[in-house]
Amino acid sequence: MSAEPRIETDTSVAHGFVLPPLRHPVRTIGGHTFDFSRRVAVMAIINRTPDSFFDQGATFALDRAVDAAVAAAEQGADWVDIGGAKFAPGPEIPASEEIDRVLPVVEALAARSDVVISVDTFRPEVAAACIAAGASVVNDTTGIHDPALADVVADSEATLVITHSLAEPRRPHPRPHYDDVAREVADFLAARVEFAVSRGIPEDRIIVDPGHDLNKNTVQTLELTRNLAAITALGLPTLAAVSNKDFIGESLGRPKNDRLEGSLVAATACILLGARIVRMHAVPESIAAVRMTEAILGFREPIDPVHNL
Template sequence: MEIAPGITGVVVPELEIPRRTIGGRVFDFSRQVAVMAIVNRTPDSFYDRGATFALDAAVAAARAAIAEGADWVDIGGAKFAPGPAVPISAEIDRVLPVVEALRGSGAVISIDTFHPEVALAGIGAGAHVINDTTGVHDPAMAEVVADSDASLVITHSLARPRTPYPAPQYRDVVAEVADFLRERVDRATGRGVPPDRIIIDPGHDLNKNTAHSLELTRRLGEITALGFPTLVAVSNKDFIGETLDRDRGSRVNGSVAAAVFCILQGARILRMHNVAAAVDAARMTEAILGFREPAYLRHNVGLT
């Protein structure tokens, strides 16, 4: 792990395979940050409370996010939080039409699911990434991804899918999350997923309290040091709300601040609800770090 020359406290992780081709797009995660938009076809999603449950609303939201600069669209048909199980057939019916509508959009398309059957159907419909918030809880998920060209996001969480996990305890949350991710990466590669198709996510707020999520953010460099591109899903989470005393609709500024700090600790994919703000924050941070050039130079530039 190296520190960016001339910039104190910035973590530039030594990624084993920084250049990735995902959905036909090439990302150089040694100097590039991707913004992943969130579209949930669920009636009870934590943030939008069902605003994109209808198919036309979901497709419109995805296209709007792409127009705002999203590199990636993550489509979910069942939320992570505890609750009644969503039948696999219903989850497939929710996500596949959105995937099909976005084919050819130029964006990376991912599906947020922990069911191998949904992943298989989604990949067949054109999805490029499977975002498993249960960290390959079911090893069959790795086998489905291995038999395709898709990439796999491996996320830290402790509970069985959609079950409560009250008062989670950790001796050292960062060390334990890192150990979990190493073990689940080994599980995935052992079932045939190539390392160049693996992304990791420490799982902010997933079976963690606000103190845990803040510690993960503060020491995220220990996660990005694992050598895989790191995704962070900090957008509008409860740790933002509890830290700032902000309700669900007033957490954008805190979310952007957390996202920028994560970039400085080596995160390279931001899963965000408020796409325009996230894109501007990511591109500005890239420019400050010297990863990209300004769009143009006019201010105090002499005329010729």
């Protein structure tokens, strides 16, 4: 794949919505098959960190993390994403400590559910341990900062999420600047996809994430969102991680615990622009919003269409 984003010439029209085509829409991830040309997946979030930006350590205790992960699966989440280190700047967390945080949750969830398990990490050691324990997705928010992570994924059957960000892991990146944020993010992702493929990861095991709010301010993230077509035109499934982020809070003037409506609207907008996975905190509400959006797009039939019959 060229580092220049490849704009497909044909399009998929869903009753008035023009959606970018996917080169590899049908994906087998873990024990599940997703046809992203007609399906949107909901990824739930479990943070086993004492300082996560949204829940502030609510699932840091092992039993709470496991219970929350199992509950998300039972509520209908397609994936559960488990992280042991937040993206925001902070002291380094050794790989051994990160493994101690996330591995028991992966093991416990794999023993109790067949839900797709994702591990949010940029460390190859953490990824390898979690893949061996049952994770089938590695969610790297650093754009493959460590090339060895790509090698770990290539040597497995796992899927890799490649996310746009600019800073060194856990380091600040103040006052980010972009001349054309959507195009620059697309160029970055295309280049990192090309790198991942060169390390042996096939395209049909790669997902891209434009990194809402990651090394971007609110105005830049909003511009990126309304120009998401530049990302989805890459032809790979796009993940939108928008839930409760600061661009929502700053757009609405809402604190972190009052951003549900904004999160659902942001996720819906991303889906209508071609995103096929949304990473969300509120699982039941997000599933309802996603299923309704699928019905509007014509991806699914109504469950009980009896009105006016």
